[in-house]
Amino acid sequence: MSSQAIDITEGFLQPILDEKGLELVDIEYVKEGSNWFLRVYIDKEGGVDITECGDVSELLSEKLDEADPIKEAYFLEVSSPGVERPLKTRADFENNLNKNVVIKLYEPIDGEKTYEGILQSFTDDVITIAYKVKTRNQQVTIPFEKVAKARLAVAF
Template sequence: MSSSVVKTTEELVKPIVEEKNLELVDVEYVKEGKNWFLRVYIDKDGGVDISECGEVSELLSSKLDETDPIKDPYFLEVSSPGVERPLKSKSDFASNINKNVYVKLYEPINGDKEYQGTLLKFTNDIATIEYKVKTQKKQVDIPFDKIAKARLAVVL
């Protein structure tokens, strides 16, 4: 059920964000405790502000009320993805070269299923990440279809 809610929400919100020159980053429909949350993450160069999130929330809320795709009570949240924004598409990878990323894989490469480091390049659907093992720098090539989850990562 949650995948159909996500798909319907994406279809409803895409024209709204495109009209406002924003980017739809992600949609989640998750249960936390006894409550359901429909979360929509939007962004643009330089980030989004609270008024933009509010406008998208109001417009989307009206569309959701019209189509009524969700039978259970839920909370709608529209926000920025934050500094650890998810990387979902190939274009997300291509536009985040030289940034720090965290990648979790479906199956191990070189014995590891998780890597954090600098995304050096994304060519022919392969992400090349430079990471450190103690004091040594190493590189790994990860095919896009082997990536289960990825996001930008904050380095402290």
């Protein structure tokens, strides 16, 4: 049911976001303890505020209540993806060049399954990251299809 819930939600959500000039970052439908959560992450250049999240939540809730596509009880949450926004699509990588990222891989490259560094390029489905090992600058190239999870990361 979870992928169906996500697809249905996206169908209702996209026209709302298009009208408001917002971008869909991610949708999750997950069970935590005994509760189900439908989480929607939205964004725009410069970020979204609580009023925009509330407006989208209200409009989406009306659509979901009318159609009633999700039979179990759930909590709807609409929020910003935050500073550690997930990177899921090719466009996400193209739009976040020169930012600090963390990438987890399905299988190791050079003996590592996690890399954190600066996203230098995304060309022909290959990601290039610059990172440091102690004081030495390194680079790794990662095929897009080997990425299990990726997100922006706050650098300290």
